[in-house]
Amino acid sequence: MGIYIHIPFCVSRCNYCDFFSTTALELQEQYVQTLCQEIETRLKTNTEAISTIYFGGGTPSVLKVEHIEKILQTIATNATLTQDIEITIEANPNDLTLEKLQAYNCLKINRISIGIQSFQDHHLQCLGRRHTAKEGIQAVKMAQQVGFENISIDLMYALPNQSVEQWQQEIQTALSLAVQHISTYCLTYEPNTLFYQQLQQHQLAEIDDETANAMFDLVCEQLQQNGYEHYEISNFALPNYHSRHNSNYWIFTHYMGFGAGAHSYDGSQRRWNVSNLQTYLQQKDFYEQEKLTPTDHYNEQIMLGLRTKNGINKEIVGETKINLYIREGKLKIVGNQVVATQKGMHILNRIIEDLML
Ligand code: SF4
Incomplete structure (x- = not known):
């Protein structure tokens, strides 16, 4: 079984993002406390061994190492972990220091997923990311230096004014870093984002489908030529380095999600915690659940498979x-x-x- 931990905190909001996250960093302490209570309560009735843990967000790397340690300890105290457990943390490049990475290593976090998005400063600024291209590269190198052998990076394409040549350079830089896993996402303009507003007001121009498809084909071709397996529409991995946690979602392995907005699946029911920090912190009416019908099962198989x-x-x-x-x-x-x-x-x-x- 997998465990997903949602850390909904971000230092600032990116211009394209509609994920559930907040910049109310002062609530971190209280959140971790509530989260650990939820973990303790719900794991009491679980009998399955845990084979993957995934810290997603938001930005899990904004949390203090002591908080991550407390969460992992709570899981370890209340569940059996498999010997070869995969523990992933998503990180923002400029949250990472050698010290923090070493601490992650000591906590047995063995996979790090770094939100690079672009290696070009003008695109990073346009996206509203808070790191520079140089910091992105440094973060990957530091993780390698500390001994992480399973590093993933996220890249985005079809960015405003991005050319196929610029995307080609992004791919080359990614390849030069020799990471084990690369996720590539086509930019979409989601309602309730600054990008969506700017698109409506014609301050941004969306890349046409033909160019976006050419960018997708280019990354598929180049990563596969360099030994990466294209194992999911957005994910490429060197042999044996696919994300075990995410792959489990696609084959309907059971998982428990903890934290505001996190989803769980036990083979017949889905449960989701509400995407509202205050409701979650009060732990009153903070989740909903539904039994999956055969139609739901069919649709999910199509959608994920x-x-x-x-x-x-x-x-x-x-x-x-x-x-x-x-x-x-x-x-x-x-x-x-x-x-x-x-x-x-x-x-x-x-x-x-x-x-x-
Ligand atoms: S993209 Fe990531 S870092 Fe940026 S606001 Fe969304 S969750 Fe936070």
Whole structure:
């Protein structure tokens, strides 16, 4: 079973982000206390061993090391951890120091996911990130120096005014750092973000689909040429370095999510804590849950499976539904599985919507 810990704190808000997070850093202490209580209470009834722990956010690296230690200790006291547990923390480059990274190492955190987004200062400024290109590179090098052997970086493409040549340079810089895992996300303009407003007011121009697709094809080609396996639409890993925690979501392994906004799945029910810090801190009516119907299960299989290189079992979807996409070269059959082709990935959301009930 996996454990997800949501740390909803950020030093500042990025211009494109609609994740649940807050800049009320003064609430960290109280949050960690409540979080540990939730962990303790809910783990009491759990009998499964924990094979992955993932600190996501927000920005988990803004927390003091003592807080991370307290959370890990609470989990270890209340559950059995597998010998080869994968423990990941998401980090912002300029939160990382050699000292902090060494402390993570001592806490047996063995995977670090660094939110680089871009290696070019003008793009970082436009995105509203609080680190520079140099700090991004330094963060990766420091993690390597401290001995992290499983480092992931996030990059974004289709940024305002980004050219394919600039994206090519980003990929080259990423490759030169020789990290084990690279996630690449196409910028989307989500309502309630500054970017969305700026787009509406014509202060920003969205990259056209053709250019965004060319950027996707370029990163797929170059990373695969360099030994990275494209194992999920946004994720590339060197052999044996795929994210075990995230891969478990796609194969419906059970997981428990703790903290405001975190989701859980026990094989038949989904539960989600509300994305509201005050409600969460009061621990009153702070979560909802629902039993999944066969239709929900089917839709989730389509939604998650088609994003991965393993696809979904062809028995799950009717042949008539997929035949058109197969003829158009957007889906293909591999053994018993239906898998999206690279061309299909350009319009994957549309295919998924079409196949869902
Ligand atoms: S992108 Fe990450 S760091 Fe930026 S506001 Fe969103 S959660 Fe915080």
